[in-house]
Amino acid sequence: MKIKADRDVCIGAGNCVLAAENVFDQDDDAIVVVLEESPQxxxxxxxxxxxxxxxxxALSIEET
Structure with missing residues (x-):
């Protein structure tokens, strides 16, 4: 799997960080940052x- 984030679509809700703090973070503008593109x-x-x-x-998964 490969995680993709469209930072132009992100609204900064933070649900991703709450659900997977090892995979996602937010920058100073609360926009998603992918920490681990291929989590295991x-x-x-x-x-x-x-x-x-x-x-x-804003988030999607590409199966590899």
Whole structure:
């Protein structure tokens, strides 16, 4: 899996960080930052939950 974030679409809600703090962070403007593009194990499951809970649809998963 590879996590992708469209920073132009992100609204800074922070749901991704709450769901997967090892995979996502936010910059000073509260816009998403991907810390781990290819998470493994429990972080992968958390990342899937984060993508599903993103209110703006800024996050996606590319299966590799």
């Amino acid at each position: 194990d429990e972080d992968a499951e958390s990342a899937r939950n984060a993508v599903g809970s993103c209110p703006s649809g």
